[in-house]
Amino acid sequence: MGEMRVAVFGAGSWGTTFAKVLADAGTDVVLWARRREVSEAIEERRENPDYLPGVTLPERLVSTSDPRRALDGATDVVLAVPSQSLRHNLTAWRGLIDPSATLISLAKGVELGTLKRMSEVVVEVMGVAEQQVAVVTGPNLAKEIAAEQPTAAVVACVDHDRAVTVQQACTTGYFRPYTNTDVIGCELAGACKNVIALSCGMAAGLGFGDNTLATLITRGLAETARLGEVLGADPMTFSGLAGLGDLVATCSSPLSRNRSFGARLGRGESVAQAQAAAQGQVAEGVKSCSSIRALAMRHGVEMPITEVVHRVCHDGFDPREMAGELIGRKTKPER
Structure with a gap:
């Protein structure tokens, strides 16, 4: 295992909060924001004024609105976009993502039309095995976690060892993930x-x-x-x-x-x-x-x-x- 570098796609409240958790856990993280003014605010003011006003983001967390820059050297990719737009977004990023990267879904939903769960959408769009896809879930009210109130969470992956790697990358004093293989x-x-x-x-x-x-x-x-x-x-x-x-x-x-x-x-x-x-x-x-x-x-x-x-x-x-x-x-x- 080389050095872990995580790209988080989606700078809404939960994407930004999870990026903060990763950085607080000592993991190098790049947060991709769709709008340039959001990534610039994060870089210059260390806060996401639209979604988490008043929360200071750690120095280890960098932000960009350029997907290529976000994915440069990324070993893991966190998908924090709304569930109904995951397929469309992932299709656009597919060619830039390292084929061996762990893909981590934060979205909670079932796709309209296909009736697929988010990990199934990721497997289909990326053409990867389900072992490569992890899901982070549990009581995830973003504002409380951003305020560092103690919470537990779940990292689910059919590959237990991969779940453990993700678990270690996001364990902090206030965020305690458990692993599960029941995706x-x-x-x-x-x-x-x-x-x-x-x-x-x-x-x-x-x-x-x-x-x-x-x-x-x-x-x-x-x-x-x-x-x-x-x-x-x-x-x-x-x-x-x-x-x-x-x-x-x-x-x-x-x-x-x-x-x-x-x-x-x-x-x-x-x-x-x-x-x-x-x-x-x-x-x-x-x-x-x-x-x-x-x-x-x-x-x-x-x-x-x-x-x-x-x-x-x-x-x-x-x-x-x-x-x-x-x-x-x-x-x-x-x-």
Whole structure:
């Protein structure tokens, strides 16, 4: 193993935060920003004013808007772009990436149309083996991690040794990653939790309290695990950091984009109004609810919360009329 050099593609809040984590862990890191003014602000002022104002970025972290410069000598490439634009972006960078580089996905979603998980998109576009692709997931609220509040995370890769290498590159006093070889379960949990968080936001916007929240989190986890089972995930993953851990953080926190988006819908705003209020921040669950619903239908799995979220976000249903359906389905045994 030579010296590790990581290129992080995507200077949004999570991409910037993860680049900071890598630098704090002693790893050399280049952060690629789509807009030149962002990379210049990072270089000159040591902060990302658009996404992480007030957070000082370490000297070891350099930034550029030139993909060639970012990838020069990179042994690992972190993909921190929104899930629905991953394929398009990666296709543009493909020729510049070292064919032996470890590709690390931070995106949480399922691609519309193909219904592929993000690691599957990476494998397809790059033509690499799945052993070369890792996923970082878990409770990843960027602003808290940027503030160096303690958190655990998961590095998932079917190649355990590669997962350990990535784990070592991003372990700091405040960021503690665990490894996992169940990439399917980790990715599915990360995508589904955004959809469940939208439902929790809707419930909060409708004025419901913590019993409702706990019900949605628990039943949301149950429907995620049902889908995971038919796709070959390890059921234990769903009670771990990538599953329950991420779900609780995203469903409970006002920092969660999906929860905030859902709350606006619950208060009676339209999807367009909620989107305008998000100011360019992507609520991944708004699109993922459709691909996850299609995946569930393909495999004959019932996902009632996902169904309601899809109908509110895409079929114009009013969350106030769907409230009973979110919580009150036909009575049956819990298991």
